[in-house]
Amino acid sequence: MGITDKIVDIIIPFLFAFALAYALHPTLQWMQKKRIPKALGVTIIVVGLLAIITGLIYVVSTVLVGQMASLFSNILDFINKLSEMDFGSEFNLSGLETNLNDIFKNIMGSVGNYVSNGTIHLVNTSLALFTKVCIGAAAFVYILIDMDKIRKEVRNFFSKRKQKTFDFVASLDKQMKKYLSGLVTVMIISVFEYGFVYSIIGHPDALLLGLLAGFANLIPYFGGIMNNCVAAITAFVISPSLFIKTLIVFTVLSMVDSYVINANVYGKTNSIHPLIVIFSVFAGSAVFGIMGIVISFPLAILMVTTYKFYKDDIFQNIRGGTKKIIEK
Numbered sequence: 001m002g003i004t005d006k007i008v009d010i011i012i013p014f015l016f017a018f019a020l021a022y023a024l025h026p027t028l029q030w031m032q033k034k035r036i037p038k039a040l041g042v043t044i045i046v047v048g049l050l051a052i053i054t055g056l057i058y059v060v061s062t063v064l065v066g067q068m069a070s071l072f073s074n075i076l077d078f079i080n081k082l083s084e085m086d087f088g089s090e091f092n093l094s095g096l097e098t099n100l101n102d103i104f105k106n107i108m109g110s111v112g113n114y115v116s117n118g119t120i121h122l123v124n125t126s127l128a129l130f131t132k133v134c135i136g137a138a139a140f141v142y143i144l145i146d147m148d149k150i151r152k153e154v155r156n157f158f159s160k161r162k163q164k165t166f167d168f169v170a171s172l173d174k175q176m177k178k179y180l181s182g183l184v185t186v187m188i189i190s191v192f193e194y195g196f197v198y199s200i201i202g203h204p205d206a207l208l209l210g211l212l213a214g215f216a217n218l219i220p221y222f223g224g225i226m227n228n229c230v231a232a233i234t235a236f237v238i239s240p241s242l243f244i245k246t247l248i249v250f251t252v253l254s255m256v257d258s259y260v261i262n263a264n265v266y267g268k269t270n271s272i273h274p275l276i277v278i279f280s281v282f283a284g285s286a287v288f289g290i291m292g293i294v295i296s297f298p299l300a301i302l303m304v305t306t307y308k309f310y311k312d313d314i315f316q317n318i319r320g321g322t323k324k325i326i327e328k
Contacts, residue, residue, distance in 0.1 A: 013136035021143040023180035028144060042144055056211075168309045175305050179298065182265040187214040189261055197253060198231065201245040205234055220277045220297050224254065276300050 024045055031041035143150070151173075158166040195210020203209065209231050216223030228250040235246035280300040284292030 013132045014139050017136045017139035018143055019180065021140050021147055022177065023184050024144065025147045026177060026181045028147070038145070042141065045144065046141060168306070171309055172302065172305050175301050176298065179301055182262075183217060185265050186257075186261060187217050189265075190214045190217060190257070193256075193261075194227075194253060197249050198246075201249060202242065203231065203235060203246060204238070205231075218294050220281060222281060224257075228254070276304065 027045060028038070028041045031044070032038060036044075154169070155166075158169045191210045191214035193210075194213035195206055198206035198209050209227065212227045212230065213224070216227045219226075231246050231250060232243065235242040277297060277300055280296040280303075281293055284294075284296035284299065286292070
């Protein structure tokens with residue numbers, strides 16, 4: 001297992017680099033169609049990513065720490081108010097309040113101890129993380145530059161196999177490209193959309209909720225629900241009017257996301273039944289933990305695309321096997 005962990009640790013930066021390059025390759029192709037040189041297009045994409053990452057680091061270091069403390073405080077106040085209400089002995093939330101308070105104190109204490117007492121470990125971890133980021137960034141640039149060649153080699157490889165296999169890989173490529181490029185687009189839109197609207201209604205955690213809304217797109221269905229619950233709970237503690245405004249906002253924005261933004265970005269290509277998505281989320285979390293939740297929707301696309309493409313062959317084989325059994 002130690003060797004496996006090392007191999008995975010080595011491969012992960014390259015996997016993330018490939019996934020990011022694969023997702024942003026359509027943007028580079030669009031730039032080339034607009035007669036923007038490939039080198040300039042790659043430079044624009046890299047500079048844009050660096051600007052986004054720098055902005056996130058600045059926001060996290062200056063604003064989000066305070067907003068996270070406020071968020072935890074508001075959630076604890078909400079649990080405390082529910083505990084004070086007379087719901088009977090069966091509905092006692094004092095234990096939950098104590099657990100949440102302990103969790104928050106442990107998180108903040110761990111961060112403080114890590115920074116103040118673990119200087120050497122902090123430096124080693126930072127150097128290891130910095131090395132991985134640099135390797136991943138360099139791999140991303142080279143993969144993005146050579147993505148056309150990579151796709152051509154893959155196309156040539158499968159074109160020499162069965163036509164059915166080639167058509168399947170082409171169909172899967174189309175589905176995955178649409179999902180990944182759409183996911184990046186929807187995440188960026190969600191950050192500005194929710195952050196801007198929550199700031200208009202005066203929600204104190206608007207920036208944090210905007211970022212959470214963006215990353216919530218990584219978790220189908222459940223991510224958005226959890227983000228809306230956090231927004232509603234913190235607003236409830238502050239004032240009834242803000243709570244009502246928050247309910248209206250995330251109800252309207254959820255409909256806008258479902259019927260306008262997602263419909264236009266994703267289209268009907270990745271229309272997968274909610275039960276399949278829910279099953280893939282739980283299965284992914286059970287097998288791979290948090291990473292399994294993130295990759296659950298791509299895996300669902302893979303399974304559904306494979307089933308739809310080979311459905312006729314599967315049923316034909318089943319009918320053939322059944323016929324042979326009856327004849328025997």
